[in-house]
Amino acid sequence: MVEIREVPESDIDRALELAYLVFHDRPEKELREKHHALLVSCDRIGAYDGAALVGFMAAHDFRLSVPGADLPCPGLTFVCVAPTHRRRGVLTGLMTEMLERTAAAGSPLAALWASEAAIYGRFGYGSATTGATVEIDSTRPLALRIDPDRRPLRLLDPEEALAVIGPFHEAARAGRAGRPTRSEQRWRDEWLAEQDEEDEELSPPRIIVLGGVDEPIAGYVLYRTKPEDDGGGAGRSRVPGLVRVDELEAETPAVAAALWECAASLDLTGKVSAWGRPLDDPLLHFAADRDQVRVTAQFPALWVRLVDVGAALTARSWAAPVEAVLEVHDVRLPANAGRFRLKAGPDGATYEHADSAADLALDVRELGACYLGGTRVGELVAAGLVREHTPGAAAALDAALRTPVLPHTSDEF
Numbered sequence: 001m002v003e004i005r006e007v008p009e010s011d012i013d014r015a016l017e018l019a020y021l022v023f024h025d026r027p028e029k030e031l032r033e034k035h036h037a038l039l040v041s042c043d044r045i046g047a048y049d050g051a052a053l054v055g056f057m058a059a060h061d062f063r064l065s066v067p068g069a070d071l072p073c074p075g076l077t078f079v080c081v082a083p084t085h086r087r088r089g090v091l092t093g094l095m096t097e098m099l100e101r102t103a104a105a106g107s108p109l110a111a112l113w114a115s116e117a118a119i120y121g122r123f124g125y126g127s128a129t130t131g132a133t134v135e136i137d138s139t140r141p142l143a144l145r146i147d148p149d150r151r152p153l154r155l156l157d158p159e160e161a162l163a164v165i166g167p168f169h170e171a172a173r174a175g176r177a178g179r180p181t182r183s184e185q186r187w188r189d190e191w192l193a194e195q196d197e198e199d200e201e202l203s204p205p206r207i208i209v210l211g212g213v214d215e216p217i218a219g220y221v222l223y224r225t226k227p228e229d230d231g232g233g234a235g236r237s238r239v240p241g242l243v244r245v246d247e248l249e250a251e252t253p254a255v256a257a258a259l260w261e262c263a264a265s266l267d268l269t270g271k272v273s274a275w276g277r278p279l280d281d282p283l284l285h286f287a288a289d290r291d292q293v294r295v296t297a298q299f300p301a302l303w304v305r306l307v308d309v310g311a312a313l314t315a316r317s318w319a320a321p322v323e324a325v326l327e328v329h330d331v332r333l334p335a336n337a338g339r340f341r342l343k344a345g346p347d348g349a350t351y352e353h354a355d356s357a358a359d360l361a362l363d364v365r366e367l368g369a370c371y372l373g374g375t376r377v378g379e380l381v382a383a384g385l386v387r388e389h390t391p392g393a394a395a396a397l398d399a400a401l402r403t404p405v406l407p408h409t410s411d412e413f
Contacts, residue, residue: 068317126369178407219250240270276410
C-alpha cells in the first residue's frame with residue numbers, strides 16, 4: 001500500500017537519488033549539494049511503499065506575474081516515480097495531494113515546466129507560454145532598422161551584478177505575465193553560477209549593462225561564451241565561437257538593440273544563440289536581415305493550473321468588457337466544475353454560479369492555457385477543444401484576455 005506524505009528533510013538525499021535514477025543523471029558533488037539546498041526550501045511530498053521512497057514531488061514558493069497582479073503560485077519540480085512503481089497511481093496520488101495543499105494554502109494557481117508534455121494535461125495543466133530559440137549570424141555586423149541607444153555599456157563583476165540587475169529584473173516582471181520570482185539563491189545557483197550546469201565548456205557568466213555609473217541601468221544582457229574548433233583533433237584550427245545569451249532585459253527597443261549589437265560583436269565569435277526568447281521579441285522586428293536573425297526552435301514553456309478558477313479570474317486585469325457563462329470541467333478539483341457567469345472588464349471581474357445555458361464549455365486545462373493571454377480561446381474552438389455555444393463568445397473572451405505583450409518566462413524549474 002503506497003502512502004502519500006510529507007518528505008522530511010532527513011529524506012532529501014533519498015529523494016535526490018530517486019530523481020537522478022528517473023532522469024538518468026549523475027551530477028557531481030557540488031551540484032548535488034545545490035539540489036539539496038534547493039529542496040530544503042521547497043514543499044516536499046513523497047510516495048512511500050513501506051520504508052521505500054518510490055515517488056517524489058517538490059514545489060518552489062513562487063509568486064507569478066499575471067495580467068495586472070502578482071499571485072502566489074507554487075512551482076512544481078523534481079516530479080518522479082520509481083521505475084518499479086509506474087502506472088500504479090503514484091503520480092496521481094502525488095499530484096492530488098499537491099493540488100489539495102495548494103488550494104488549502106489559498107494559492108489560486110500552480111505552474112510547472114513539463115519534461116513530458118503528454119503527462120500533465122490530464123491533471124489540469126495547460127501550456128500557457130511559448131519560448132523560442134533565436135540565433136544570430138554574427139560573422140558580420142548585426143544589421144538593424146533602428147538606432148541603438150548610445151549610452152555607455154559597462155561590464156559588471158558577477159559577484160556584484162545581482163545588486164544591480166536583480167532589482168531591474170524584479171521591476172520588469174510586472175510588465176510581462178508568466179514570470180516567477182527569483183530568490184537570491186536561485187540567482188546565484190542558476191543564472192550566476194560560475195560553471196554552467198549543462199555545459200562545462202561555457203565560460204562563467206558575463207553581465208553587461210547599459211547606463212552610466214551614476215545612473216540607473218536601462219537594461220542588461222547576461223551571457224556565456226564558448227570557443228569552437230573544426231573537429232580536427234590535434235593541431236585543429238579555431239572557428240568563430242558561440243555567445244549564449246541567457247537573458248536580455250531592456251527598457252526600450254533602442255536599449256535592446258544596443259545590447260544585441262554588443263553580444264553580436266564580441267571578438268572571436270560567430271554565432272549568438274538565445275534560448276527561451278518570447279515569440280514577440282522586438283529583435284525579430286528591428287533586425288534588418290531575417291536571414292541573419294532566425295528562430296530555430298519553438299516550444300511550450302510554462303504550464304499553468306488554475307487551482308481556484310474564480311479567485312484566479314477575478315485577480316487578473318481585463319483588457320475589454322466581457323460577460324459569458326462558462327461551463328468548466330475539472331475532474332481533479334470538483335469545486336471548480338459547473339456553470340459560472342464571468343462578468344469582467346477594466347474595472348474588475350465577478351465570477352458566480354449560473355443556471356443559464358453555457359456560452360462556452362471547456363476543461364480547466366484549456367482555461368489555464370488561456371489565462372495569461374498567450375493562447376487564444378478561438379484557436380482552441382477551432383481545434384475542437386472548446387465548445388462555443390454562443391457565436392462570438394470566444395472572440396469576446398479573447399479580447400478581454402488580451403495583454404499588450406505575450407506572456408513569457410525563461411525561468412525553467
